Structures are given as structure tokens and as C-alpha cells.
Amino acid sequence: MPRYAFEEGVFHIDAVPGQPQMAHCHGFVVFQEKRGQGNGHVLKKHQMALLRAGKFDFATCTVAAGNRPQITILTQAGWDWLAEFRNASTGNITHLFGWHVDQAGEKP
Numbered sequence: 001m002p003r004y005a006f007e008e009g010v011f012h013i014d015a016v017p018g019q020p021q022m023a024h025c026h027g028f029v030v031f032q033e034k035r036g037q038g039n040g041h042v043l044k045k046h047q048m049a050l051l052r053a054g055k056f057d058f059a060t061c062t063v064a065a066g067n068r069p070q071i072t073i074l075t076q077a078g079w080d081w082l083a084e085f086r087n088a089s090t091g092n093i094t095h096l097f098g099w100h101v102d103q104a105g106e107k108p
Contacts, residue, residue: 008039025061065093
């Protein structure tokens with residue numbers, strides 16, 4: 001479970017078992033003192049660059065339905081909403097997002 005740390009925050013990228021061309025991104029956290037300054041967008045750019053460098057074809061992530069800042073970061077970065085489900089652990093709604101990794105680097 002590779003964890004990546006940057007000045008803005010941290011995240012994980014894991015290859016999907018049996019589907020190494022796919023990645024699942026999780027644990028995306030902007031450090032508290034860095035929030036509200038656009039650093040979530042910067043951190044997402046770091047993540048997407050690593051997905052390109054890792055030669056992944058597709059990436060997914062989940063986010064709590066009420067996490068508007070993260071949903072904004074995802075949609076502005078070109079990630080697509082794929083589905084939603086009730087999280088059995090929390091009882092809350094979780095959204096699934098996906099991104100066709102742009103190897104040309106045209107998207108942020």
C-alpha cells in the first residue's frame with residue numbers, strides 16, 4: 001500500500017489485485033493547516049502525475065457524499081462520478097469516482 005506524502009497532504013495508490021492496469025486511490029488528506037488554500041487541487045495533481053508515471057489506464061476512488069470539497073476537487077480534475085452506495089460500516093452514502101488516466105498529460 002504505497003503512501004505518498006507531499007507538503008500539501010498525503011494519499012495512497014494501490015494497484016487493483018488481478019488488474020494491475022487499474023489503481024484505487026484512497027486516504028487522500030490535505031493537512032489541516034493547508035486547507036482552504038487550493039492545496040487539495042495541488043495534491044490531486046501530484047496524485048494524477050503518479051498515476052501517469054505508473055502507467056495505469058484507469059483509477060478509482062471513493063468519497064463520502066457529504067465531502068463537498070473533495071467532490072469539487074475530483075470533478076474539476078476531470079474525474080467522473082460512477083456510482084453511489086450505502087457504506088455498510090458508516091451507514092452513509094459513498095460515491096465512486098473514476099478517471100481514464102490521460103498518458104499525454106493534457107488534464108491537470
